[in-house]
Amino acid sequence: MPRTTRILTWRQRRARRTGHTGRVILRILAIILLVLILTGFASSFVSVSAAAAIYSYFTSDLPDYTELDRLGQDAQTTFETTKIYAWGRGPDGQRQLVLIYEIIDPLGGDRQWIALEQIPQDLVNATVAIEDKTFWTNRGFDVQGIGRAFYEYVLQGGSVQGGSSITQQVVKNNLIAEERRVVGEEVTADDYRRKVEELLLAQRVSQSYTKEQILTWYLNTNFYGNLAYGIEAAARVYFNKPAAQLTLAEAAMLAAIPQSPALNPIDNPTEAKFRQELVLEAMLREGYINRDQLVAAKYTPLTVAPGIEERFDIIAPHFALYVRKELERRFGPEQVLRGGLQVYTSLDLEMQRQAECVARAQVTRLSGEVGAALPADELANCPALDYLLPLPAGDVGLDHNVNNAAIVALDPTTGEIKVMVGSLDYWDDSINGPFNVAVDGLRQPGSSFKPFTYLTALSQGYNAATMVLDVETDFGTPYNGIAYIPQNYDRQFHGPMRLRTALANSYNVPAVEVMSWVGVDNVIRTAHSMGLTSLDQGNNQYGLALTLGGGEVRLLDMAYAFAVMDNMGAMVGQPRPEELQRLGYRTLDPVAILRVTDRDGEILYEYSQPERREILTPQLAFIMNDMLSDQNARCPAFGCPNALQLPDSRPAAVKTGTTNDYRDAWTVGYTPQLVTGVWLGNTDNTPMRNLPGSKGAAPIWRAFMSWALQDVPAAGWPRPAGLNELAVCDTSGLLPTDLCPTVSEYFIPGTEPTVYDNIYQEFRINRETGRLATIYTPANLIDTQVFKIYPERAADWVRENDLPQPPTEYDTITASGASRQGVTITSPQPFDFVNGLVEVRGSTQLDDFAYYRLAYFQGLTPVDIRAIADNVPDQKQDDVLGSWDVSNLNGLYTLLLTVVRSSGTFEEVSIPVTIDNTPPTVDILFPLPNQSIFTDEDWVIIQALATDDISIDRVEFYVDSAGVPFAISTVPPFSETWPIPGPGCHTFRVVAVDAAGNETPSDAVRVCLVDRDS
Incomplete structure (x- = not known):
């Protein structure tokens, strides 16, 4: 034969x-x-x-x-064994191939x-x-x-x-x-x-x-x-x-x-x-x-014997057995057992051993052990321990009830697996050591999942400067009947902030808010396309809490997905087996086997050229890398310095994660040369004690990355063409004024802000009364002060944090206001928004009436007063005083009514109004024209970009020829959902209305809803 x-x-x-x-x-x-x-x-x-x-x-x-x-x-008959090799160092210190596993038919x-x-x-x-x-x-x-x-x-x-x-x-x-x-x-x-x-x-x-x-x-x-x-x-x-x-x-x-x-x-x-x-x-x-x-x-119970893997002569057993499974898939079990294959793998034994010893040392310390974290012989061969940060004083000797860890490290440019630690000890049955947590463990990732949510937002037209509110928010009632009001890790709310700040500090409420903007289904699709193979129980099984890690993922998948961002949007690796491929999921896999030869040395398989799939645009990847590597932005939550910073200020993008009851602690991060994911916990899913990812997994990540990259020149991610860098106001992310502090931010063309900041506002205040000044307030009593005016949803947060706010009452010491002894302006009202031809109404009821004058001037200071109606001899009672053409004016103006007696004395009233003749601008950012959306997505998310030089009152959302909007949004970002009724094509349009009533319709966007299998 x-x-x-x-x-x-x-x-x-x-x-x-x-x-x-x-x-x-x-x-x-x-x-x-x-x-x-x-x-x-x-x-x-x-x-x-x-x-x-x-x-x-x-x-x-x-x-x-x-x-x-x-x-x-x-x-x-006996057959030739298959041998699996990895790169390591021999007794002479030289780099050489090391046999890690010989597959022997017992x-x-x-x-x-x-x-x-x-x-x-x-x-x-x-x-x-x-x-x-x-x-x-x-x-x-x-x-x-x-x-x-x-x-x-x-x-x-x-x-x-x-x-x-x-x-x-x-x-x-x-x-x-x-x-x-x-x-x-x-x-x-x-x-x-x-x-x-x-x-x-x-x-x-x-x-x-x-x-x-x-x-x-x-x-x-x-x-x-x-x-x-x-x-x-x-x-x-x-x-x-x-x-x-x-x-x-x-x-x-x-x-x-x-x-x-x-x-x-x-x-x-x-x-x-x-x-x-x-x-x-x-x-x-x-x-x-x-x-x-x-x-x-x-119904007869069966007693199955344990596995028969040989314990002897196997190095990095989880990886070796992972390779064996892939060999059996490629060549069949019989060929692997007796074919005499020579298998050369991607594993780096030096990196593997350092990852193992650092993880064991950290778990030993966190288990309450005091003194040497490793046996002397292992300690001497673990230089990566030099980079393991000391435990906080309060954690020394404290048992956090943790006994296991898993680590995966990849080369992002090739997809090759360099490290795979499936558990702390393959041979320790007390921690279910043979179970490969890195590959087979489905664990909730906590906040390490958040980058998929923010990335989806960036892909839908939001930007890193978009403002989001970290305030107490009720996101509705999910299926369990309990209102969903998420909390932050520190049990505090931090108010309005940019998306960059929210992600860097891992605040939960903003992440849920962003998930509500972009849609759970869309975030799941992003995660699937980038490499996650789980989250496949049907999209209706996941809610907004998914962004906080409410779904189970695999560590290897997480590291592979983060490698897409690291590699500027490209996934690299080997083709995923056809029988494992699913629509919408990744089509490549990370690489463990580089070459296989038969007993005669002839090459049967070789990973010579990585396949490449463009998953994200380089611009999206760069912005995410920049956000995740922003050390200054994360200081409020993590402190500075912290375990997420590498030595010598080496750029590193990283995200931690912690699940409920501290069952899982994660850190996944990368530099352009290496991606590493770390999981810490207990294999039986019992909770740890007060051990978040930043304190449990992050020190392992930092120590391993620091050691592995110590001789590698530091490098960041090259900025691709097609990005604009602009100064924006901190907090609002809008165009800067003279009043606000500014930060620099990157924007994909078309997503830049187009209106000026409205958070930092200037107010003229009578310093004696503490009230808003009017034209009658003496100039020597007026102070100009700047206040932060946040959206109404943040009002409770503003009050609870005692943030200074401007007074709401106008100065009444000398001001006559809009009414004085029968002299009134009844329309418009103070601070109304007006445009076009304004009919001014009021009363001029004075004894000994002679005439009245109606005039206006710009701002609140009576300079360059211009007449509307001059020396009118007709006395009025709640009647038209004059018609004011404001079509060529914009901004804050004051109406001034003066009523003169025959004796020459007079009464005077005034009101400020805001003139807005410029209609808003509005576009539909999502969906795109002629886009196809699958009917199993439950709803269509319509996101509009509406701007105005003064103020947007509302954005109305319409479908097809309906004359009544199906939704009205009054707070940016202007995003609404429309339930999908079934297959068919529909046309969406939005109308933006500003505070003065100016309207602008958007261009219509046609979308077709199709069944996924059609």
């Missing part, structure tokens, strides 16, 4: 030899011969020249089926061939029932099964798998060359030929041997997973007993394994139990057992 392992090379040569034409010809020949075989007329037609030629073509190079007689004699030199009489009848019956129910009567193949597969692989040109009887499987696994058994992504001519050869050989074997002999071969050569070849090995591996002692329940579970060896009771107990029940149902249908036996076997 050929023993070559050059599967991939052979596939490439085969593909070159057999093109489309060859496949068509072979398919036609296969149809003819299959018809002959299935109808039993193959031998009777050999006299016919055409049939004889076809038959001769397929039988000219058939293997000798009598080789099966040697199977029992070869049972003791039963390879002691395979026990047993006779059919030693195998329980229940196992024989279970095998026949699930694999080949017509085995005892067929001619080597199941006619119905072959018929079904015939249509698929011959007539449709699909897969050539399926329809294999027990006899066919014996033929394929023992007579067909190993490299021909592996089917590529595309069916080739040789695949058709191999399938026909299997049928011909199965027919000959069935004619030449008894069914008992064939079944003996089958049960003794099958692969049952976990290194077990043959039913005797399987019985001992899974149940620690000989096959002769298997019960019906155990036999049914083992019979299901050969179809999918990975779905066994050690590696996948839930699926193995499900498949056991399928076998029992098949046995019932075929009459091998009755219903009572089925029920008894189904």
